[in-house]
Amino acid sequence: MALDQGYEGRTYPATEPYLVSREKIREFADAIGDNSPAYRSVDAARALGHRDVVAPPTFAIIVSSRAAAQVTFDPALGLDYSRVVHGEQSFSYQRPITAGDRLVAVATVEKIRSAAGNDLLTVSCALSTAEGEPVATARSVIVARGTAKD
Amino acid sequence: MTATVLFDSVQVGTELPAQSFPLQRVTLVMYAGASGDFNVIHWNQRVATSVGLPDVIAHGMLTMAEAGRVLTDWAGDPAAVVEYGVRFTRVVAVPDDDTGALLEVTGKVTELLDGRKVRVELTATAAGDKVLGQARAVVQLA
Numbered sequence: 372m373a374l375d376q377g378y379e380g381r382t383y384p385a386t387e388p389y390l391v392s393r394e395k396i397r398e399f400a401d402a403i404g405d406n407s408p409a410y411r412s413v414d415a416a417r418a419l420g421h422r423d424v425v426a427p428p429t430f431a432i433i434v435s436s437r438a439a440a441q442v443t444f445d446p447a448l449g450l451d452y453s454r455v456v457h458g459e460q461s462f463s464y465q466r467p468i469t470a471g472d473r474l475v476a477v478a479t480v481e482k483i484r485s486a487a488g489n490d491l492l493t494v495s496c497a498l499s500t501a502e503g504e505p506v507a508t509a510r511s512v513i514v515a516r517g518t519a520k521d
Numbered sequence: 522m523t524a525t526v527l528f529d530s531v532q533v534g535t536e537l538p539a540q541s542f543p544l545q546r547v548t549l550v551m552y553a554g555a556s557g558d559f560n561v562i563h564w565n566q567r568v569a570t571s572v573g574l575p576d577v578i579a580h581g582m583l584t585m586a587e588a589g590r591v592l593t594d595w596a597g598d599p600a601a602v603v604e605y606g607v608r609f610t611r612v613v614a615v616p617d618d619d620t621g622a623l624l625e626v627t628g629k630v631t632e633l634l635d636g637r638k639v640r641v642e643l644t645a646t647a648a649g650d651k652v653l654g655q656a657r658a659v660v661q662l663a
Contacts, residue, residue, distance in 0.1 A: 395555075402555035403586040404542065409599055419523045419598045428593065428602040429586040433557055453572075457581045459655075461606025467599070510606075 373519045374483050374490045378448055381480045383441040388473040388501040389434045396426050396470055403427065416469070426468040432460070435496035435509035438476035442494050443513060450492065451518050458491065459512035465505045473501040481510070485519035525597030528637035528662040537595040537628035537641065542587040544579050544613065544647075545621035552583040566617065576616055579624075581609040584652060588626045588645045592658050595628070601661045603638070608654035613647045622647050637662050 393413075400410035408415035409425050416424045443450050468474070475498070482493040491514055498507040549563050558580055561568045569577045585607050593599040615622045625646050632640035643656035 399555045402548070402551040403583065403590065404548070405590055405593070407593065407599065419600070421600065425598075425600050427586060427599055428589045428605050429582060432582050436556075436558070457609055459606065459608045460582065460585060461604070463604045464600075464602075512608075 373485050374448060374450065374492065374515075376483045378480045379483050383438065383445075383478045385475045385477045386434070386437045386441075388475050389437070391426065391430075391468055391470050391472040391474060393424050393470040395433075396424050396430065399430050399433075400427060421467060421469050423470040426470075428462060428464075429460075430468060431462055431498055431507050431509050434474045434476050434498055435478075435511070438478035438496045439494045439509075439511055439513070442478050442480055442492070450490070450513070451515055454516045454518055456514050456516060457511065458514040459510075461510045462507055463510075464507045466507075468498075468506060472506070474498050474506060475501050476509075488517050488519050490515040490519045523598050524601040524661060524663045526595060526662050528633075528639070531630050531633075531639060531662065533630055533633060535630040537591050537630075539625070539627040540591050540594070542590070542624040542626065543621055544583070544587070544615050544624055545619075546577065546615060546617055548621070549577065549579060549583065549615060552580055552586075556580065556582060558582065574612060574614070576614040579613040579615050579622065581607075584609070584613055584624060584645060585656075587624050588643050588653060588656060589658075591626045591628045591643060592641060592660060596660050596662070602658055603661050604657075604659035606658075607643075607656040609652070610654040611647075611650050611652045613652050624652070631657075634659065
């Protein structure tokens with residue numbers, strides 16, 4: 372069954388605030404093998420003009436994926452998660468994420484379409500601080516393989 | 522924000538230093554923990570092959586993050602990357618041996634933008650296959 376296009380435009384509740392820590396940024400940088408001092412040293416980050424250690428460009432996925440999961444696991448939408456693959460991902464930053472940020476994400480179903488027997492779901496996650504300052508937009512295209520047939 | 526590359530020093534066609542990133546099973550385990558993505562296809566060969574994959578595969582987001590290092594290392598400030606997007610066109614199989622997979626990434630300036638920004642296009646290949654499509658970024662230069 373193709374997904375219900377009536378879900379386009381639906382917005383989900385904001386996620387619980389996520390506190391970005393220096394140690395999580397360091398752990399993420401270690402995992403991608405990046406030894407840049409901007410991820411580890413407050414002094415190095417401040418020399419670049421940041422108030423604290425800065426996050427790698429794709430770090431936002433930690434927060435945005437929690438918001439997007441509300442969509443992919445919404446029983447009413449009925450996405451077959453066992454067939455889901457990540458099709459596309461993009462980030463657009465209003466300002467860098469740094470340690471100390473308390474981030475919340477709001478997911479919106481931007482588009483639902485079918486192509487070649489697959490369901491394609493575009494989810495846009497608006498990241499802001501818990502205080503309401505816009506930080507970034509993370510957009511994911513989620514593909515459910517073979518679910519749009521019949 | 523303090524990119525170390527001057528906008529005036531680049532032109533369309535300027536190449537970013539290419540880099541290669543080895544991906545081993547331990548890399549995937551570390552990325553799973555760091556990102557919170559514990560999907561079994563990234564660490565369990567039995568499940569990965571049972572759903573038709575060639576082997577355990579790298580997280581698409583790990584591939585994207587590694588490719589992004591070509592941008593951040595070039596720019597000198599990670600925050601200089603103000604937009605970054607990719608399509609995941611092919612899986613990166615990571616065999617359980619001492620070598621794993623090798624991700625090879627190149628980048629090139631394709632457009633000069635207003636506000637001393639540039640558009641960069643990346644290519645990322647593993648075992649000769651292009652694994653990211655439309656891998657593009659906007660980088661704020663000095």
